[in-house]
Amino acid sequence: MILGALEAGGTKMVCAVGDNQGNITDKVVIPTKTPEETMNSIIDYFQTKKIEGLGVGSFGPIDLNPKSETYGHILKSPKLAWNQYDIVGVLERALHIPVAIDTDVNSSVLGEVTYGCAKDLDPVVYITVGTGIGIGIYVNGHLLNGMLHPEGGHILITRHKDDVYHGKCPFHDNCFEGLASGPAIEERWNQKAEELAQKEEVWQLEAYYIAQAIVQYILILSPRKIILGGGVMHVSKLLPMIRSKVIKLLGGYLDTKELARIDKYIIPESLAGDQGILGCLELIRRKLSE
Amino acid sequence: MILGALEAGGTKMVCAVGDNQGNITDKVVIPTKTPEETMNSIIDYFQTKKIEGLGVGSFGPIDLNPKSETYGHILKSPKLAWNQYDIVGVLERALHIPVAIDTDVNSSVLGEVTYGCAKDLDPVVYITVGTGIGIGIYVNGHLLNGMLHPEGGHILITRHKDDVYHGKCPFHDNCFEGLASGPAIEERWNQKAEELAQKEEVWQLEAYYIAQAIVQYILILSPRKIILGGGVMHVSKLLPMIRSKVIKLLGGYLDTKELARIDKYIIPESLAGDQGILGCLELIRRKLSE
Numbered sequence A, B: 001m002i003l004g005a006l007e008a009g010g011t012k013m014v015c016a017v018g019d020n021q022g023n024i025t026d027k028v029v030i031p032t033k034t035p036e037e038t039m040n041s042i043i044d045y046f047q048t049k050k051i052e053g054l055g056v057g058s059f060g061p062i063d064l065n066p067k068s069e070t071y072g073h074i075l076k077s078p079k080l081a082w083n084q085y086d087i088v089g090v091l092e093r094a095l096h097i098p099v100a101i102d103t104d105v106n107s108s109v110l111g112e113v114t115y116g117c118a119k120d121l122d123p124v125v126y127i128t129v130g131t132g133i134g135i136g137i138y139v140n141g142h143l144l145n146g147m148l149h150p151e152g153g154h155i156l157i158t159r160h161k162d163d164v165y166h167g168k169c170p171f172h173d174n175c176f177e178g179l180a181s182g183p184a185i186e187e188r189w190n191q192k193a194e195e196l197a198q199k200e201e202v203w204q205l206e207a208y209y210i211a212q213a214i215v216q217y218i219l220i221l222s223p224r225k226i227i228l229g230g231g232v233m234h235v236s237k238l239l240p241m242i243r244s245k246v247i248k249l250l251g252g253y254l255d256t257k258e259l260a261r262i263d264k265y266i267i268p269e270s271l272a273g274d275q276g277i278l279g280c281l282e283l284i285r286r287k288l289s290e
């Protein structure tokens, strides 16, 4: 079965072709410009590929309620050209195939649960720490969606007493994304995150914020695996720091075999950047087999 | 179909008989003493009731992993006499019927989803603010369990700058339960929570902590309904305060129809104290119909 996958991001669109067993046979990257330009290139790409369905993992917020009139639309977006854009409708009408959609991070967690380091585990949380911070959640056999989709990048965080940086989020004084995204790191330290690798205090603070968020996810969702991805996680010393701060913040309250082996519990993404694409393939595979 | 329900609490055990449609026909309360005394009374009660199965909603932590050797046991508990107690095994062997178990708060959310104010909604969060603080979560058609069950009473909270109280939790400096449970209120203000109803600042602070926790649950779980129960919620002015602080803390970030009608979104329990018992009946009904 030939299937299409579209990872729709704010800076780039990854289009791929694969099958219902996670084999990716082709992949191209298209820069994200206006919806007209970008969507025409995407449609051109898929039109010749004989795909039976298309899975989309998109930046949000997206309306994912099947009963809603604006199902499959991008909602109020800071990317103004995409505001209210009916991405599912446009793709369905142009390609005449079923289209499944979820958030980029939900697609990533689905990829890891189906083909990666969280295979057959449930619940699982995927966290991306990049330009933004987002989380995807797989629980009770499905991705988590509800009133909206998870917005765990904006949970409230206790600011470190020595951190005087005001935060990057226009909505919240002290949310996770506002204090710990790549752009927040850059603005706080006046230097690109990529160039700060040697500065210990940068990553101690970053790990403190990421650990706080993970503690909240653990206590609320009780995941069996926590997966970290996104550009900021390229800093290799960050993950061990996060793990030890999670243990410290939990204060011995939870006594589980997963926490006893935290190096196997809080782990990096395992699909070499293809977790989103693989998740999109699985999204549409599931829709077609319903 | 005649079914049994047991709400197992630290101070009392509520035993009830009902059916698979939520009709409760009998109910007794037994004080919680040692497991031997208490369990004998419980078994005596159910033995004559001709029940086909028993649903249990218990204080935690409980091992809810069906594959585990200690499935259905109470885990490391501050209630020492109940430490490692095989509550499911004892009931099954004495009554010779199937027993289903989950946490007290998961049972409560299941009661509300099946028979109460959250009927047919998903996801749903139930929060009890009493001697302890706990949360139950219903998502994707089932209760949420994973590495353990939700422990959302212990999420980290940002302390109010004027609050110098050290907190009641032995594990965490600033967790929700440690700062906002009934005993925490009593210790902070040197007076029983019941006697503080007239003191505005008590409830402003309490609402601030509860609202912070709710914001985290909203951003992570995207629930379609949030239900509050427990003794502390008897203070009627608390709920409106919580709602307005949730809106303020969210900072306009989420634009949903649920938040536009927050008085219908964050609501008190709707089953007059029977949500746990009704949830236990549904727990065992589901198990028997599997």
Ligand SMILES: Nc1ncnc2c1ncn2[C@@H]1O[C@H](COP(=O)(O)OP(=O)(O)O)[C@@H](O)[C@H]1O
Residues within 6 Å of the ligand: A009, A011, A129, A130, A131, A132, A181, A182, A183, A192, A193, A194, A195, A229, A230, A231, A232, A233, A234, A235
């Ligand atoms: N090696 C690195 N070390 C630290 N930060 C990095 C590194 N690589 C990328 N970043 C940061 O990650 C962010 C980009 O995240 P990424 O996940 O690559 O993209 P996006 O979130 O836009 O999809 C930028 O803020 C960048 O500064």
Ligand SMILES: Nc1ncnc2c1ncn2[C@@H]1O[C@H](COP(=O)(O)OP(=O)(O)O)[C@@H](O)[C@H]1O
Residues within 6 Å of the ligand: B009, B011, B129, B130, B131, B132, B181, B182, B183, B192, B193, B194, B195, B229, B230, B231, B232, B233, B234, B235
């Ligand atoms: N009317 C009230 N006003 C304020 N606090 C109350 C009230 N009733 C009970 N509480 C507090 O709630 C806690 C007991 O919670 P409850 O839910 O009744 O029991 P439990 O949590 O033990 O099952 C106590 O700390 C008590 O002080």
Ligand SMILES: [Zn+2]
Residues within 6 Å of the ligand: A153, A154, A169, A170, A171, A172, A175, A176, A177, A178, B253
């Ligand atoms: Zn924010």
Ligand SMILES: [Zn+2]
Residues within 6 Å of the ligand: A253, B153, B154, B169, B170, B171, B172, B175, B176, B177, B178
């Ligand atoms: Zn605690």
